[in-house]
Amino acid sequence: MTVPTDKEPSATPAAPPPSPEAIVAIPVRHYGRWISAVVALSVLGLIGYAFSQGDVNYGAIPDYFFNDQILRGVRNTVWLTFLAMLLGVGLGVVLAVMRLSKNPVNSALAWFYIWFFRGTPVYVQLLVWINLGIVFKTINLGFYQDEWADFMTPFLAALLGLGLNEAAYMAEIVRAGIQSVDEGQTEASHALGMSHGKTLRRVVLPQAMRVIVPPTGNEFINMLKTTSLVIAVAYFDLLQAAQDVGSESGAAVEMLFLASVWYVILTTVFSIGQYYLERRYARGSARRLPPTPFQRVRANLRSLRRPEVAK
Amino acid sequence: MSESSGAVPMVRAERVHKSFGPLKVLKGIDLEVAPREVFCLIGPSGSGKSTFLRCINHLEKINAGRLWVDGELVGYRQHRGKLYELKDREVASKRRDIGMVFQRFNLFPHMTALENVMEAPVHVKRESKASARERAMKLLDRVGLADKAPNYPSQLSGGQQQRVAIARALAMEPKLMLFDEPTSALDPELVGDVLDVMRGLAEDGMTMVVVTHEMGFAREVGDALVFMDDGVVVEAGHPREVLTNPQHERTKSFLSKVL
């Protein structure tokens, strides 16, 4: 007991030790960073120069940015992305659960679906959907019957083509998510008297979301861009709108640039949404959630106004 | 075993067998747990204690023998001499009367302590949120954690998590509680709090089957004790007798290692 421990506050209530001198040192110079910055900037400059010298009418881009046709294309692209992802996620969850089911028929069906839709290019699937009239001349659902050609509108072909294909990929993502949840969770839930379905909905899926959301955000952004393939079924999306406007106005390439800018804006907005969604499903996994960028900015501002007071 | 009263035993096992593929884990377990009894199960690792506990609420299916809880067959219905498997829904509804506490707590990490306790009453029993919340708060208070209600499990210590897990199981107002080594994942200084809660439950007359390595708890609180080894009951009796005066060699050598 003679050795004083620094944990004992009562041991030395004397004056605090003087704080040592602040370190003054010459920081390491990062010459590499400077060199790579110079190289990158000059390459960018050269590319920018080339584009500015090209025969491009840049003025057309802002002129047509909020053109009615373009806006309709943007709306259709966003709408189609949402619906195709909704179909993909919904069906993907069902397929994932079937795949993991004890019922061999369900699991084989799901396996076959995934195998088939992942095995064929989505562009081909789109073309097949619109041309399936060759197999089904008419459609008869009992309450609804029609010629196939009238039934299978470009929108429906686009939605089915993209959504059903997406479901195969989502099924794998959801399956990985479900399998990432500790078995003790299912067990605890069953021990409380919860049914399989309730266990899945209330316990397993919410925890699987942490694993499911990030790749799903990726899929979403991919989908947004993949919708440009629906030109194959003559659906009026952003790319189609840009091409139409381009051929009318004679600024074809400019309108492709315009479409690119719109795609970048949309993917950026989705990425921000994804960030907040991921944060929501991180609940409980960490002791504290990391601050959002917005909260971080506010905290920084606050610290500027009111400098930290030592206690 | 305690056959004192004529009451229906809370748990009755008759030559219960269980194998996982070629591995025989339970090789004929016979025992009886009387209502309001604290029944302790001890034995070396791999002897099948957890497996037996899981059979009681049908998390595992037994291969042979019979198992009753409160006079009803576990997992089956007997009709004209034939056994019919219960539907998943029926099994689930029977489990509501049996609480289970796990070695690794298994709290739901995406819910707060309060939400964990409210989950089953609200979503299984369809109790109103308001009344479930009120009862959940009382239960959290009972395990000494009222102030931790809004915390997520990751923000609680192991001992606190286990006490929330006990509150969660109690929220279904079970007639039987199963404990599978509830304190063996805890730091020594946290064990006491959990055992105190269990002691309180025992005093309130809860029927409990407890797999444990806490011989002090078994001796003090237990009404009956069974020593299991290699899938069979080797020795059974009152905890004080078995622990202080074991009859079988295997019991003696096991106790000499853990005491």
Ligand SMILES: Nc1ncnc2c1ncn2[C@@H]1O[C@H](COP(=O)(O)OP(=O)(O)OP(=O)(O)O)[C@@H](O)[C@H]1O
């Ligand atoms: N789901 C399973 N599949 C295959 N084997 C299993 C399974 N569950 C348990 N076992 C095996 O059954 C045997 C008994 O396991 P059990 O968990 O019941 O032992 P225990 O007595 O609880 O041991 P411990 O004190 O280590 O918890 C072990 O050999 C284990 O490997």
Ligand SMILES: [Mg+2]
């Ligand atoms: Mg065990």
